[in-house]
Amino acid sequence: MFENLTERLSQTLRHVTGQARLSEDNIADAMRDVRMALLEADVALPVVKDFVDAVKARAVGQEVSKSLSPGQMFIKIVQQELERIMGTQNETLNLATQPPAVMLMAGLQGAGKTTSVAKLAKFLQEKQKKKVLVVSADIYRPAAIKQLETLAADIGAGFFPSNIEQKPVDIANAAIAEAKLRFYDVVIVDTAGRLHIDADMMTEIKDLHAAIKPIETLFVVDAMTGQDAANTAKAFGEALPLTGVILTKADADSRGGAALSVRHITGKPIKFIGVGEKTDALDPFYPDRIASRILGMGDVLSLIDEAESKLDKDKAEKLAKKLKKGKKFDLEDLRDQLQQMQNMGGMKGLLDKLPGVGNMAQMAQSQMDNKMFTRMEAIINSMTPAERRNPDLLNGSRKRRITNGSGTEIQDLNRLLKQHKQMAKMMKKMGQKGGMANMMRGMGGMMPPGGGRFPGM
Numbered sequence: 001m002f003e004n005l006t007e008r009l010s011q012t013l014r015h016v017t018g019q020a021r022l023s024e025d026n027i028a029d030a031m032r033d034v035r036m037a038l039l040e041a042d043v044a045l046p047v048v049k050d051f052v053d054a055v056k057a058r059a060v061g062q063e064v065s066k067s068l069s070p071g072q073m074f075i076k077i078v079q080q081e082l083e084r085i086m087g088t089q090n091e092t093l094n095l096a097t098q099p100p101a102v103m104l105m106a107g108l109q110g111a112g113k114t115t116s117v118a119k120l121a122k123f124l125q126e127k128q129k130k131k132v133l134v135v136s137a138d139i140y141r142p143a144a145i146k147q148l149e150t151l152a153a154d155i156g157a158g159f160f161p162s163n164i165e166q167k168p169v170d171i172a173n174a175a176i177a178e179a180k181l182r183f184y185d186v187v188i189v190d191t192a193g194r195l196h197i198d199a200d201m202m203t204e205i206k207d208l209h210a211a212i213k214p215i216e217t218l219f220v221v222d223a224m225t226g227q228d229a230a231n232t233a234k235a236f237g238e239a240l241p242l243t244g245v246i247l248t249k250a251d252a253d254s255r256g257g258a259a260l261s262v263r264h265i266t267g268k269p270i271k272f273i274g275v276g277e278k279t280d281a282l283d284p285f286y287p288d289r290i291a292s293r294i295l296g297m298g299d300v301l302s303l304i305d306e307a308e309s310k311l312d313k314d315k316a317e318k319l320a321k322k323l324k325k326g327k328k329f330d331l332e333d334l335r336d337q338l339q340q341m342q343n344m345g346g347m348k349g350l351l352d353k354l355p356g357v358g359n360m361a362q363m364a365q366s367q368m369d370n371k372m373f374t375r376m377e378a379i380i381n382s383m384t385p386a387e388r389r390n391p392d393l394l395n396g397s398r399k400r401r402i403t404n405g406s407g408t409e410i411q412d413l414n415r416l417l418k419q420h421k422q423m424a425k426m427m428k429k430m431g432q433k434g435g436m437a438n439m440m441r442g443m444g445g446m447m448p449p450g451g452g453r454f455p456g457m
Contacts, residue, residue: 005041006294009034009078027059027074034078042257044230047085047264054081079291085260086287091244091269093124097215100133100179100187104212105246106205106236107220109193112248112274114144116220117190118151119274119282120246125157130185133158135175137168137208138192148190155279158184168192168204169211176212189214202239209240216243218271223250223258230261237266247285248274259290329427331388334420335380338373375408376416382406391417 031052038048058077095101103120107113117134124130134152138144142164152159160175172189179187189212191205209217219242221229233245245262250273262270270285319333380388382405387393394402394417403413 005037009037009295024060027056030074031056031059038260041260044257044261044265047230047261050264051081051085051260054084075295079295082260082291082294083287085264086290087263087269087285088287090284090286091271092284093271094215094243095128095130095186100176100184101216102176102212102214103186103188103216103218104205104209104214105188105190105218105220106240106242107193108222108232111193111220111222113193113220114138114147114190115151115277115279116246116248116272116274116282117148117188118155118157118279120218120272121152121157121186121188122155122279123272123282124186125155131158131183132186132188133160133175133179133182133184134188134190135160135171136162136190137171138190139164139166139168139171140192144190144192151279158182168208172208172212206239217241218244218246219266219268220246220248221258221262223247223273225258229258230265233262233266233268237268242266242268244269244271246270246272246274246282251275251281263287329420329424331380331383331391331420332385333427334423335377335388337423338377338380375406375412378406379403379408379413379416391420 034055035048035052038051039045043051055077058081059074093103105113105117105120114136121132121134124132134148134157136145136148139162145162145164149159149161158179160171160178162171162175168191175189176187178184189208191208192201217240219233219236219240221233223229225232229247233242236242245266245268247258247262247270250259259270259273262268270287272282273285273290275281275283319329319336322329322333379402382402383394387398387402394413399410399413403410
């Protein structure tokens, strides 16, 4: 996410941080580079102008000149201004109304509205313990109604059936009546998308909004469309009283233009950011955390939130107890660890959020293809329980059987066994007295030569 912008800004700011003192000249040079980086990231021109002017005004003033560390102060200003244009803080959903709280989803076709309805329903069910009913008022695409029904069944949300013979207003009103009858806390209404903004579409959604009076009107927009996302949101904002924005496909957006432009141009907060296709791939939007990631400083708070919700605590405790008793870290334990890492977005997902990692996330992506963990898991699954518990049993014929069963090569299996051996050593150190310190020393021995750093760090 935002790799191109992160790389450009990191280079510029690294140069500024190295200056003993900051003058108007080197600040002007830095801001020229920052301006170019933002424009290349498809950030809207008014947003770039406002951001550059604000940073320049603060940087050449007393704030930086009186600082003991001008370079770091300059980066702090850049971070604060990034946060300001994205909205300074996370704005939550407003559910303070007599149930059911009605939410209306708007947006263009292909932006990911229907998937976002399911993601939002799952978020409300799991994080806020709400009973959610979803309904589709898209009478132009029967497939959209069927898609929402399938997604609702997957996440365990209520689904209100509709068909293309009905009117959107009648569908929504009937769903709200059903929600009152069955004591639902929230009703999410999916609407029809179009390939472009047209008068008929706007009239239809205005009439629907007037009829159901939703407490939240969320605009769903594709981050990949860059500053067009902000312009489309503005057009919808003029037709509807939007309360917020859901930015989808942000994981595929290496530029970041939409995230930096939407709030400034529309005046509406980005409330959620979609980071994948799965129904749990929806995160609340925190401007401070996103600004930190854009500047290559990582996002440890989001990593902690993710670990809290996605890691299996029972398995973690079981492994810790096992290691404390001096038992071996076997291949079944390794499989559990691989599954946990997959749940956290793989190696790139973890590195992306760690501070000071720089361009290692991209390197990890290029050096390890996404299917690597799946391959490793397939190899372990092809073993017998006895082989998983004791890899020393693996002779030539057993290895051939395992690789044939998992569709892999002997070198893949040997590589896995080598990695397991290294991890087992580290885990053993963790289980001993002085656990973490011992493990860090063990990891030092695994570092590449030349100062114990990975390339790019």
